Amino acid sequence: MEPQCLVDAHNVVGECPLWHEEHNSIYWTDINGFTVQKYHLTTKELRTWSFGEVVCSLSLTTNPKWFLVGLGSRLILWSPEEDRRVDFCRPEPNWPTNRLNDGAADPNGFFWIGSMRNNVAPDGSDVKVSGNSGSLYRIDPSGKVTIWDTGFGISNTLAWSPDNKVFYFGCSIGNIVYAYDFEAKDSSIKKRRTFISDLPHGMPDGSAMDVDGHLWNCRYGGGNILRISPQGTVMQIINMPVANITNCCFGGPDMRTMYITTSSLEITGENSAGGLFAVQVDVAGVNTNRFNLSEKLLSKENDIRISRS
Secondary structure, three states: OOOEEEEOOOOOEEEEEEEEOOOOEEEEEEOOOOEEEEEEOOOOOEEEEEOOOOEEEEEEEOOOOOEEEEEOOOEEEEEOOOOEEEEEEOOOOOOOOEEEEEEEEOOOOOEEEEEEEOOEOOOOOEOOOOOOOEEEEEEOOOOOEEEEEEEEOEEEEEEEOOOOOEEEEEEOOOOEEEEEEEEOOOOEEEEEEEEEEOOOOOEEEEEEEEOOOOEEEEEEOOOEEEEEOOOOOEEEEEEOOOOEEEEEEEEOOOOOEEEEEEEOOOOOOOOOOOOEEEEEOOOOEOOOOOEOOOHHHHOHHHEOOOOOO
């Protein structure tokens, strides 16, 4: 389990790695760099698209040509092949004081995303903020937004257990990840309780789920990734060569490669900080859920203008 740097991307805040099986590629974002990046595993080709503002989350959709993209201000649909962008919805009403952050699709194809105080200036520089004004939103395939929880500082980690009975969601500055009961029949959550808290390995950031129901949690500032049992016990630690570990996903033909994003923010002396890493693990990951995309949303009338790459 020796992590290797695949792309020395020098991202400010690399985030949201996403395995796209049909494209044989890893996509990920640079939040402060306002970009989405793609690395093709066979050709080693690297592509970058610019979005003109924070790019905080990515989700596959039921149409493999399209992604659901979380920007700081809103959600859009995006087709990289044509670089076509379609406005979708605006879950966070307090933009630009607040912005969107980590997000993921649930087993039914609904999209969940958290928000936080906006810590990114219009030029991409870091802004020091405080407060627990973040919320947890659910967006159904029609674009209807429902708020499910509030009071978060930096919302991170959205994952579902393999049996679709537990939903995990956390707050980085609170050093806590919660578990909720997930009702698959209607994509609802209830009974929030503490799953892990106050671990001494940095702060909890993004996570991925394996087929045994263990949560792999990236630890920002801690330089590692923790494999945590359904009972909340740390079972394994992957030590990384950089400190700020932001998010991870499983991918590859056997789903046993973990792809990891990192941040170079406020880091000196780490040559690979902000790079995309890969490490082989002994257990397969759960396939990523896909947002249930309605083709009628792709009307030309919904296209929007954003700065292009």
